[in-house]
Amino acid sequence: MASYLQIENISKSYGPKVLFEHIGFNINEGDKIALIAPNGTGKTSLMRILAGKDKSDSGGKIMFLKDIRIAFLEQEYEHDPQKSIMQQVMEHSEEFTRDLDQEHYWEYERRVIRLLTSFRLPDPEQKLKELSGGELKRVALAEMLATEADFFIMDEPTNHLDIDAIEFLESYLSRARCTLLMVTHDRYFLDHVCNIIMEMDRGAVYTYKGNYENYLEKRDERIANYNAETDKVRNILRRELEWMRSTPQARTGKARYRINAFHDLKERASQTYTQKQISMAEVQGSSRLGTKIINCKDVSFYYGDKCYLDRFTYNFQRYEKVGIVGRNGAGKSTFINLVTGDFTDDMVCTDPAVYESLTPEQRAGKGLLTGVIERGESLKIGYYRQSGISFNPEDTVLETVNDTRLLNRFLFPHDMLNNKVGTLSGGEKRRLYLLTILMKQPNLLVLDEPTNDLDIVTLNILEEYLKEFGGSLIIVSHDRHFLDRLADHLFVFCGDGVIKDFIGSYSEYRAFIKEYEAQQRSDARAGEKAAKEARAQKTAASAQPKPAKKKLTYKEQRELEQLEKDLEALGEEKARLEADLNSGTLPYEQLQKASLRIGEIISETDAKETRWLELSCQL
Numbered sequence: 090m091a092s093y094l095q096i097e098n099i100s101k102s103y104g105p106k107v108l109f110e111h112i113g114f115n116i117n118e119g120d121k122i123a124l125i126a127p128n129g130t131g132k133t134s135l136m137r138i139l140a141g142k143d144k145s146d147s148g149g150k151i152m153f154l155k156d157i158r159i160a161f162l163e164q165e166y167e168h169d170p171q172k173s174i175m176q177q178v179m180e181h182s183e184e185f186t187r188d189l190d191q192e193h194y195w196e197y198e199r200r201v202i203r204l205l206t207s208f209r210l211p212d213p214e215q216k217l218k219e220l221s222g223g224e225l226k227r228v229a230l231a232e233m234l235a236t237e238a239d240f241f242i243m244d245e246p247t248n249h250l251d252i253d254a255i256e257f258l259e260s261y262l263s264r265a266r267c268t269l270l271m272v273t274h275d276r277y278f279l280d281h282v283c284n285i286i287m288e289m290d291r292g293a294v295y296t297y298k299g300n301y302e303n304y305l306e307k308r309d310e311r312i313a314n315y316n317a318e319t320d321k322v323r324n325i326l327r328r329e330l331e332w333m334r335s336t337p338q339a340r341t342g343k344a345r346y347r348i349n350a351f352h353d354l355k356e357r358a359s360q361t362y363t364q365k366q367i368s369m370a371e372v373q374g375s376s377r378l379g380t381k382i383i384n385c386k387d388v389s390f391y392y393g394d395k396c397y398l399d400r401f402t403y404n405f406q407r408y409e410k411v412g413i414v415g416r417n418g419a420g421k422s423t424f425i426n427l428v429t430g431d432f433t434d435d436m437v438c439t440d441p442a443v444y445e446s447l448t449p450e451q452r453a454g455k456g457l458l459t460g461v462i463e464r465g466e467s468l469k470i471g472y473y474r475q476s477g478i479s480f481n482p483e484d485t486v487l488e489t490v491n492d493t494r495l496l497n498r499f500l501f502p503h504d505m506l507n508n509k510v511g512t513l514s515g516g517e518k519r520r521l522y523l524l525t526i527l528m529k530q531p532n533l534l535v536l537d538e539p540t541n542d543l544d545i546v547t548l549n550i551l552e553e554y555l556k557e558f559g560g561s562l563i564i565v566s567h568d569r570h571f572l573d574r575l576a577d578h579l580f581v582f583c584g585d586g587v588i589k590d591f592i593g594s595y596s597e598y599r600a601f602i603k604e605y606e607a608q609q610r611s612d613a614r615a616g617e618k619a620a621k622e623a624r625a626q627k628t629a630a631s632a633q634p635k636p637a638k639k640k641l642t643y644k645e646q647r648e649l650e651q652l653e654k655d656l657e658a659l660g661e662e663k664a665r666l667e668a669d670l671n672s673g674t675l676p677y678e679q680l681q682k683a684s685l686r687i688g689e690i691i692s693e694t695d696a697k698e699t700r701w702l703e704l705s706c707q708l
Contacts, residue, residue, distance in 0.1 A: 093240050093268050097153045099145035101134045103512065108134055110292040111147060115541070118154075118239075121269040123260070126289035128516025132272045133164065135289070136244045139270075139417075151238070158185065160238035164245050164515075166705040167228040170218035170437050174210060177217055178232045185236045188676065204231035205258055206684060209416070221419035223249045230258060243271040248541050251417045252567050254596075274545050276301050276570040300544075378407055381465035383428050388422075388460035389586065390427055390437075393452070397423050399586030400460070409558040410555075410562040411593065411622045412572045415582025421565045422475065422537055424582070428462060429470050430534060452460050471531030475538045478522045482511025490524055497523045500547075515542040523551070528631055533559035540568040547555070569595050600648045619700060623705065624653050641704065650703045652697050659697070663690045 094116040103109045108131030116122060126132050137143040139151065140161045153159060168177050174708065178201055179186070186197055205213055208227035217225065228251045233241065241262075247255050255278060262269065262282045270287075273279055279286070279301055286297045286304040295306045295311065358490040382405040390398040397420035405411070405428075413421050426432050438444040442456045480489055487506040490496055496506060499520055519542045526534075534555075540548055554573050555562060566572055572579070572595040579598055581589040591598045641649065666683045 090119055091154055093118055093154045093157060096482065098149035099138060100147035101131055102146055107292060108624035109289060112292065112294050114268060114287065114294045118268055120285055120289050121286045123274050123282045123283040124270060124287045125545055127546055128520065129514040130289050133244055134290065135273060136242065139242055139655035157239040158236060159240045159242065160233045160236045162229060162243040162246055162247065166225050168217050168225065172217055173214045174205065174217060174228055178228065181232055191649045201231060201235045202680050204234050208254055210378030211684065223251060223419055226250055227254055234261065234429060240268045246271060246417055247275045250567060252414060253416055255567060274540060274543060274548060275568060276545065290375060294446045301580065319675065331461065337342055356394065362574045377467055379467035380563055382407060382468060383427060384463040386461040388462055390456055390458050392456035399561065399707055401588055405561060408561060410575055410577045411564065413565040413581055414581045414595065419582035419584055421582055424533055425537055425565060429472060430464065431472060466531055468534060469531045471526045471529055472535045473523060473526050473537060473539055478518055480510045482509060484510050484522065486510060488520060495528060516544055519543055522548060534558060534560060535563045537565045541568055543587065645704055649701065652701045656694065657695055659690050659694050663687060
């Protein structure tokens with residue numbers, strides 16, 4: 090296999106903090122590598138150096154194989170909010186498209202459209218300023234994948250994606266014949282996509298083939314071997330120490346090498362490997378929880394013309410752990426804000442008559458909330474928000490949380506206590522934010538996308554804590570592993586304010602959905618076959634003498650005949666359009682129109698078949 094990337098002797102420090110020093114590694118064609126390390130150890134810095142947006146402090150070499158195509162995905166997507174999705178993607182892609190002839194350029198556009206559609210972004214003319222953070226991430230991913238690069242380098246590709254988008258990306262990358270280096274904390278995604286795990290630890294890089302479980306096993310073996318070697322060095326050191334303490338005459342100039350070796354041994358003997366872990370023991374426990382948590386009855390919420398909650402009724406129970414899943418924009422965070430009371434009076438109106446009387450300007454930023462939400466008197470909510478970090482960047486870690494014992498247990502050692510919060514990595518800020526919430530000992534803990542920016546070690550410890558949490562728990566998350574380990578049941582946000590309660594884990598839910606969808610497809614095929622047979626029988630029967638008495642009026646009979654013609658024409662049009670889409674020859678404008686038209690045909694066909702069945706039943 091060809092070597093796609095060789096790295097030698099690169100280092101990075103920020104002030105006195107050394108992220109990594111003189112590291113090197115090699116990536117071969119076909120490797121799909123997950124880079125993991127604790128927050129603050131330089132994963133994103135390494136990615137920026139590879140992308141040419143930062144430099145190694147020690148010089149070193151970064152050598153990509155000549156003539157391979159490389160595509161980078163950074164955590165923050167640089168974009169112009171005034172541009173359309175297609176404008177943004179095509180302008181960003183000029184490096185890949187500048188040498189393409191017209192035919193291949195059109196093929197690139199068609200590939201972009203197909204990927205945007207797969208990521209549920211069907212309107213390429215939509216302005217970027219109208220998109221959510223998750224939608225912008227999908228645009229960035231579609232742009233990257235459309236290049237069909239030889240080598241993808243991605244920093245946290247699943248952050249801010251909903252589960253449907255994650256599963257599409259996972260399927261795409263697991264099937265793609267590409268080389269891949271990515272930073273990720275998503276353990277299911279890692280196992281399904283990657284064949285190698287690369288760990289950054291104490292300024293060095295270690296490589297393990299296989300899945301995450303194999304990595305944990307081999308890593309423990311490496312640490313055990315390292316510590317066993319340290320014990321051997323200490324035994325040798327004791328003998329050398331006796332020699333060093335002997336009379337000066339024994340340490341002649343001839344033994345200078347032995348003196349130097351003694352100091353090397355002394356340094357090595359002090360390097361026992363102790364794995365840092367977050368201990369939740371100091372924040373275990375919660376405030377006393379009464380029998381009433383949050384009771385909801387017929388709760389609805391409208392914002393503009395969109396329904397985010399439709400007559401929701403549910404009484405939350407003591408000690409239950411609820412997972413919340415659904416597509417971006419389905420209203421998950423809005424739901425949390427409503428049930429926890431995290432809104433102000435100027436954000437909602439509770440009187441429909443008053444709301445209807447408001448002008449469009451007065452309604453701006455205000456939604457209509459109806460129904461009853463009751464919260465228990467003993468309820469103490471700890472709310473971990475997606476965008477809840479509001480630290481003063483000039484404050485030190487110790488000024489933010491004035492408890493050195495807790496800070497140390499949350500991986501903030503003594504030498505970090507005077508660091509300003511503004512200098513911390515994204516994951517370190519998240520860990521500090523989590524600590525400020527848990528230390529208040531809430532009895533209802535609400536976590537809105539808690540896995541974003543947290544490293545895998547922190548997530549594992551957090552999961553263990555939450556399994557033993559002595560209160561109620563509500564989790565909004567796209568991390569399937571996290572949900573499987575913690576949630577007793579799921580609230581599934583289906584859109585248009587509809588929430589389904591699924592009893593079971595997320596993996597059980599996905600298995601149910603896949604089985605249900607397969608059955609729906611089978612039923613649809615059977616229904617289409619039955620409809621064709623019924624239309625054929627009706628056509629044959631029309632040649633026979635009609636009964637004297639008919640239930641259909643003349644107008645209805647004509648409507649039925651027209652429906653049969655329309656359904657046949659729609660089926661033929663759909664087949665033609667699908668053939669055109671699969672041909673790979675349509676120009677961009679026609680491709681877009683064809684995609685939109687197929688959606689219209691499906692809707693029209695459903696409506697006409699329903700009406701056809703209604704009329705047929707009267708015959």
